[in-house]
Amino acid sequence: MSQKDSTVELLTGKGRLGKKSKIPARLDLLQSVTGLFLAIFITFHILFESSILFGKEAMYKLTKMFEGEPFIEGGEPLIITALAFVIFSMFIFHAFLAMRKFPDSYKEYQRYRAHSKLLKHDDTNLWFIQITTGFVMFFLGSIHLYMMMTEPGKIGPYASSDRIYSDWMWPMYLLLLIAVVLHSWVGIYRLIIKWGWFDGKDPRKNRKRSKLAIKTLIVIYLLLGLASLAVYMKIGYDHQDDYGSRYISESHT
Amino acid sequence: MKIIYTDALIVGGGLAGLRSAIAAREKGLDTIVISMVPVKRSHSAAAQGGMQASLGNSVKGEGDNEDVHFSDTVKGSDWGCDQDVARMFVTTAPKAIRELAAWGVPWNRIGKGPREVIINGEKETIVEKEAAHGLINARDFGGTKKWRTCYTSDATGHSMLYAVANEALRLDVEIHDKKEAISIIHENGICGGVVARDLISGELIAYVARGTMLATGGYGRIYKQSTNAIICKGIGIAIALETGIVTLGNMEAVQFHPTPIVPSGILLTEGCRGDGGVLRDKDGHRFMPDYEPEKKELASRDVVSRRMIEHIRKGKGVPSPYGDHLWLDISILGREHIEKNLHDVQDISKTFNGIDPADEGEKGWMPVLPMQHYSMGGIRVKPNGESPAMKGLFCSGEASCWDLHGFNRLGGNSVSEAVVAGMIVGEYFANYCSETHLTTNTFTIQRFLEAQKHYLEEILSYDGGINIFDIKDRMRTIMQEKVGVFRNGKDLTDAVNELEDLFKMLKEITVTDKSLCSNPELNEAYRVTKMLKLALCAAKGALERTESRGAHFREDFSKRDDENWLKRTIATWTNPNDTMPTLSYEEIDISKMEMPPAFRGYGKKGAIILNPLSEKREEEIAKIKESLGSVDRFSVQEAVMPFDLQQEYKRKNERVGVGYD
Amino acid sequence: MINKSAQIEENKEGYREIKITVFRYNSQNKDAKPEYQTYKLVETPGMTLYIALIKIWSTMDHNLSFDFVCRAGICGSCSMVVNGKPKLACKTRTSEFEDGKITLLPLPTFKHIKDLSVDTGNWMNAMSKKMESWIHTKEVTDIAAIEKPVEPDVAQAVFELDRCIECGICLAACSTKVMKEDFVGAVGLNRVARFSIDPHDERTDEEFYELIGDDDGVFGCMSLMGCEDHCPKDLPLQTKIAYMRRKMVKV
Numbered sequence A: 001m002s003q004k005d006s007t008v009e010l011l012t013g014k015g016r017l018g019k020k021s022k023i024p025a026r027l028d029l030l031q032s033v034t035g036l037f038l039a040i041f042i043t044f045h046i047l048f049e050s051s052i053l054f055g056k057e058a059m060y061k062l063t064k065m066f067e068g069e070p071f072i073e074g075g076e077p078l079i080i081t082a083l084a085f086v087i088f089s090m091f092i093f094h095a096f097l098a099m100r101k102f103p104d105s106y107k108e109y110q111r112y113r114a115h116s117k118l119l120k121h122d123d124t125n126l127w128f129i130q131i132t133t134g135f136v137m138f139f140l141g142s143i144h145l146y147m148m149m150t151e152p153g154k155i156g157p158y159a160s161s162d163r164i165y166s167d168w169m170w171p172m173y174l175l176l177l178i179a180v181v182l183h184s185w186v187g188i189y190r191l192i193i194k195w196g197w198f199d200g201k202d203p204r205k206n207r208k209r210s211k212l213a214i215k216t217l218i219v220i221y222l223l224l225g226l227a228s229l230a231v232y233m234k235i236g237y238d239h240q241d242d243y244g245s246r247y248i249s250e251s252h253t
Numbered sequence B: 001m002k003i004i005y006t007d008a009l010i011v012g013g014g015l016a017g018l019r020s021a022i023a024a025r026e027k028g029l030d031t032i033v034i035s036m037v038p039v040k041r042s043h044s045a046a047a048q049g050g051m052q053a054s055l056g057n058s059v060k061g062e063g064d065n066e067d068v069h070f071s072d073t074v075k076g077s078d079w080g081c082d083q084d085v086a087r088m089f090v091t092t093a094p095k096a097i098r099e100l101a102a103w104g105v106p107w108n109r110i111g112k113g114p115r116e117v118i119i120n121g122e123k124e125t126i127v128e129k130e131a132a133h134g135l136i137n138a139r140d141f142g143g144t145k146k147w148r149t150c151y152t153s154d155a156t157g158h159s160m161l162y163a164v165a166n167e168a169l170r171l172d173v174e175i176h177d178k179k180e181a182i183s184i185i186h187e188n189g190i191c192g193g194v195v196a197r198d199l200i201s202g203e204l205i206a207y208v209a210r211g212t213m214l215a216t217g218g219y220g221r222i223y224k225q226s227t228n229a230i231i232c233k234g235i236g237i238a239i240a241l242e243t244g245i246v247t248l249g250n251m252e253a254v255q256f257h258p259t260p261i262v263p264s265g266i267l268l269t270e271g272c273r274g275d276g277g278v279l280r281d282k283d284g285h286r287f288m289p290d291y292e293p294e295k296k297e298l299a300s301r302d303v304v305s306r307r308m309i310e311h312i313r314k315g316k317g318v319p320s321p322y323g324d325h326l327w328l329d330i331s332i333l334g335r336e337h338i339e340k341n342l343h344d345v346q347d348i349s350k351t352f353n354g355i356d357p358a359d360e361g362e363k364g365w366m367p368v369l370p371m372q373h374y375s376m377g378g379i380r381v382k383p384n385g386e387s388p389a390m391k392g393l394f395c396s397g398e399a400s401c402w403d404l405h406g407f408n409r410l411g412g413n414s415v416s417e418a419v420v421a422g423m424i425v426g427e428y429f430a431n432y433c434s435e436t437h438l439t440t441n442t443f444t445i446q447r448f449l450e451a452q453k454h455y456l457e458e459i460l461s462y463d464g465g466i467n468i469f470d471i472k473d474r475m476r477t478i479m480q481e482k483v484g485v486f487r488n489g490k491d492l493t494d495a496v497n498e499l500e501d502l503f504k505m506l507k508e509i510t511v512t513d514k515s516l517c518s519n520p521e522l523n524e525a526y527r528v529t530k531m532l533k534l535a536l537c538a539a540k541g542a543l544e545r546t547e548s549r550g551a552h553f554r555e556d557f558s559k560r561d562d563e564n565w566l567k568r569t570i571a572t573w574t575n576p577n578d579t580m581p582t583l584s585y586e587e588i589d590i591s592k593m594e595m596p597p598a599f600r601g602y603g604k605k606g607a608i609i610l611n612p613l614s615e616k617r618e619e620e621i622a623k624i625k626e627s628l629g630s631v632d633r634f635s636v637q638e639a640v641m642p643f644d645l646q647q648e649y650k651r652k653n654e655r656v657g658v659g660y661d
Numbered sequence C: 001m002i003n004k005s006a007q008i009e010e011n012k013e014g015y016r017e018i019k020i021t022v023f024r025y026n027s028q029n030k031d032a033k034p035e036y037q038t039y040k041l042v043e044t045p046g047m048t049l050y051i052a053l054i055k056i057w058s059t060m061d062h063n064l065s066f067d068f069v070c071r072a073g074i075c076g077s078c079s080m081v082v083n084g085k086p087k088l089a090c091k092t093r094t095s096e097f098e099d100g101k102i103t104l105l106p107l108p109t110f111k112h113i114k115d116l117s118v119d120t121g122n123w124m125n126a127m128s129k130k131m132e133s134w135i136h137t138k139e140v141t142d143i144a145a146i147e148k149p150v151e152p153d154v155a156q157a158v159f160e161l162d163r164c165i166e167c168g169i170c171l172a173a174c175s176t177k178v179m180k181e182d183f184v185g186a187v188g189l190n191r192v193a194r195f196s197i198d199p200h201d202e203r204t205d206e207e208f209y210e211l212i213g214d215d216d217g218v219f220g221c222m223s224l225m226g227c228e229d230h231c232p233k234d235l236p237l238q239t240k241i242a243y244m245r246r247k248m249v250k251v
């Protein structure tokens, strides 16, 4: 057992061949990959969620599509459970990786805050947004995902609206929405800078451009999400007396 | 009080000090460098324009070699230099630059084919050879026949210093920064090390070594207006003087640079003019061709500085709240050239004056005025870098009077000197350290430590109410006004007297804070004392020297007088209670010269009193050459003036197209 | 005795008064307490913080400590925090501050000495050693022979990165460095980038990985860009850190 590389590293700070571990490189890359994946997922998620803006039928169709209706008669909610499980794992893994970047102690946190207040520097502040929203999501996102995994069948124009309105889930969603929109777009901006994606001929100008684009997208996505949430609220309000009853597709009647 | 022992001790971490440290480490010696500031902050970092070495890569450098560099250097020095040293230097400089290239200095490189340059204010196209592609480039500098100044944009000193410092770190040279040497430990005419002060804790430390090298840079800050860093106070030179034994050479030989920006005194590199920038007066007229039709803006520094002041005295200066100045115009070089090759100049001008020199026309002209720039004088040393008066004390770089520069140094020759001396003197020094044993006894060390402790306490006990900053200010003003570009007997007499009065006043100062540690006022108090001694050496030396040579120009003795003054001024401070240095002279022997004194080829004609020995030596040389028949230039040189140099450095240098010829 | 600075003060009409507040603390003195001290002085044309501090030091408070060397923005000695931003004091003009109020703090993340003075030299030397900031090659150079040719563009690119003056501003502007003591910062990463593009250096990416392939190195950087936005030499830190990161994950 003491022959292991990790033991050598414990004792010497380097691997058996006197080389540094390649793990930090993998972790750094994985953090970006998981972040990117989650961010892409969320951009579509919010778009799908906003299908409610086009009416209950649109949202219903989309939900059924995710349950695999074209292939499975009546749809299979377990597909959602599976999807949610995959996302959840990714989510936890990403959060786990991100922990490395969190201040380790109150002292570090205090130093960071004092410093960033002094510096008043845009990108440094953006990072603060990112860790706080990440922290918030760790709890709220977990709740949401747990629900989606355990009650995959309860998704639909009425079921969702009831949950949001009558089950008092809306405050959580509101917070989660703000957090996830900020976190994912700021995260994407960070990815652009971190890996130098759009450096082009004039990296400084392109960084400014990227930041502007990101800020615009944050506004668009927040508006979209808020509008959807408002519609769910409205439906939930109208539907409160029939709480629990499911939406029946127009095509079935 | 603590004692640190080492084999080789180097005071000063500029180019000269660090390169010497490398030489010592390469011999396996334990080497410590102490420096007032972190070594990479040394003033060497400020050198912008470049380093001279006769590589002859560029078409404009074709035909360049050691001989041409030698002749330029000797003429530049106004025959004040030691020609042996000049030979050692020019032979080693190409090697120095190639060594630096291998250490990673990103020298600007030649691209083959046509390239647009500005010569004499006119655009010209030159075509670089295929064979020179990728080799080290050079630019034009004042007082040189060929384009010989190699550069990295305008941060040459910075790149060089970082490469040398990193190499020193690689070799595990120990670097102790924020330590200031304040006295030299010596016994029986042998140097044992220095007493240094930890500038953080105030603690006194004795650094004891087999050999000690001072590479502490110049003393420009004794002048009010100077391009030098604020640490260039000559403390290293002053502590050598304070031994009472060590001799200083040519302290009056102070160079003024034509183009520091007004009023901050920050240097705009000679590269500005080298690349084709021109000087203009209040009418926008380019006046240098009127005075120097051949070399124009690129005559040597002393000449250009004097012509500028002369022109201002004719009423052609541009009036400003900081006095009259002239303009430096580089806008004609074009924005692209400026942004690429003179980036720092543009940066300085924009930051400190709000002027973008790339703007066309008058808008982009920068206000300039000659100011103190370089100290040719310093600790007098033999060609091997050792003080003739104290064994085991070596000196290199600007702090020394090795005597490469005589009365005027050429632009680009001093970073070059710093590195080359680091190689040559560094090796002699290392050999000395290897062959010597520590002899200084602890009692002596303790005595020197105690002396400094008492001295500092004594300063704190003064209570005359005078502010040390006022004394400093006054000293610097006197030097500026009376020991400047133009000098005369009356002003110099005044200066010497006033400086002596100031010196006597030093015991009447009051240092407000009485603490021995982290007390910047106390630092100033002992530094100003040392600076005043150097100021006195310079002023007295200038007063006594009744001739004009290189940068030393006497209005009342405007001729170079080889008959009476072909000699070095030697200064000592024989008694600690003296208020004036003791001067003596060291003859420069024409009969051994490879290039006897003549007209420099620029500056006023007919302003020389030639020594008859000059002609005699010319004839001698002609005879030697004749007797040799047709042999190569190396044999001729060897026959006319043989010189000693380490075998490794004396080897012939290879050049593109001509091989080792 | 004539005093030039006094003369300037006399014709002070038209010049405004500025207030400079300085952090005062002597880390060498165990009994000292940190405090702020404010000095009022007349602003002269083109005044920089160097001129202002020298003025305060020589006429008002002889005990004030700070570090200037070149006073021309070349040596990197005088970095300090000016109204929250780390800057080279000698290159900062007082007229940049419209309300005439300037607060000066010593550079964070470095060992504090006294007032505005911190110890950058030892940290930078240790960093240079840790980054093995010198050319590694097996080739023996004959210094009398013609030098190895280098493409002009490559030499220029190396020079661009060689311009770093070790001023420490990128560290003082980096929240990562503020939190994680051992982080090498942009200055270290840039140094490695500099050698990795130098044709004289024979090190492979694997070897560079040994220097910066961990969370104290390039993977510790969180792309906060404080370095890029404050570097007084305008070094392309953003792109060079990204460049090193791309290289290092490929190892």
Ligand SMILES: Cc1cc2nc3c(=O)[nH]c(=O)nc-3n(C[C@H](O)[C@H](O)[C@H](O)COP(=O)(O)OP(=O)(O)OC[C@H]3O[C@@H](n4cnc5c(N)ncnc54)[C@H](O)[C@@H]3O)c2cc1C
Binding pocket: B011, B012, B013, B014, B015, B016, B017, B034, B035, B036, B037, B038, B039, B042, B043, B044, B045, B046, B047, B048, B049, B050, B051, B052, B156, B157, B179, B180, B181, B182, B215, B216, B217, B218, B227, B228, B229, B231, B234, B235, B236, B267, B269, B373, B374, B396, B397, B398, B399, B411, B412, B413, B414, B415, B416, B418
């Ligand atoms: C603005 C400017 C531009 C220049 N441009 C050029 C150029 O383009 N080409 C050229 O060839 N030359 C140029 N020079 C001149 C050249 O830079 C210097 O002559 C040369 O760098 C001196 O190097 P040095 O090693 O002797 O001393 P420095 O680099 O000055 O180093 C002195 C060292 O000694 C230390 N020190 C001093 N006193 C003490 C003490 N008492 N105790 C401990 N340490 C001490 C300092 O901390 C420092 O480390 C320029 C000079 C200036 C001012």
Ligand code: HEM
Binding pocket: A028, A031, A032, A033, A034, A035, A036, A037, A038, A039, A040, A042, A091, A094, A095, A098, A099, A101, A102, A127, A130, A131, A133, A134, A135, A137, A138, A139, A141, A180, A183, A184, A186, A187, A188, A190, A191, A194, C221, C222, C223
């Ligand atoms: C538990 C919840 C989460 C936490 C705690 C968290 C935390 C973090 C932190 C601290 C970072 C910054 C890492 C750095 O600066 O290097 C980060 C990066 C990122 N996060 Fe999250 N995050 C969470 C969830 C998410 C989600 C749900 C998404 C997508 C919507 C996401 C997308 C991203 C992206 C794209 C990045 C940039 C990746 C990178 O810099 O390499 N994160 N996350």
Ligand code: HEM
Binding pocket: A042, A045, A046, A049, A050, A080, A083, A084, A085, A087, A091, A137, A141, A144, A145, A148, A154, A155, A156, A159, A160, A161, A163, A164, A173, A176, A177, A178, A180, A224, A225, A226, A228, A229
């Ligand atoms: C596969 C996994 C997921 C599924 C199936 C899913 C499903 C849903 C559904 C059905 C809704 C509508 C409200 C409801 O029914 O309760 C919703 C809303 C929401 N979800 Fe998810 N979700 C998933 C993952 C995530 C993740 C990882 C996040 C962020 C961390 C997230 C954030 C949100 C937000 C913010 C809303 C409110 C949307 C709005 O206001 O428009 N979801 N999600």
Ligand code: SF4
Binding pocket: C163, C164, C165, C166, C167, C168, C169, C170, C171, C186, C187, C190, C227, C230, C231, C232, C233, C234, C235, C237
């Ligand atoms: S990278 Fe820029 S900010 Fe950092 S030390 Fe170098 S010059 Fe200063």
Ligand code: F3S
Binding pocket: C170, C173, C174, C175, C176, C177, C185, C186, C220, C221, C222, C223, C224, C225, C226, C227, C228, C241
């Ligand atoms: S500020 Fe720090 S986190 Fe990275 S991008 Fe610059 S080093």
Ligand code: FES
Binding pocket: C067, C068, C069, C070, C071, C072, C073, C074, C075, C076, C077, C078, C079, C088, C089, C090, C091
């Ligand atoms: S003093 Fe050198 S950079 Fe400011």
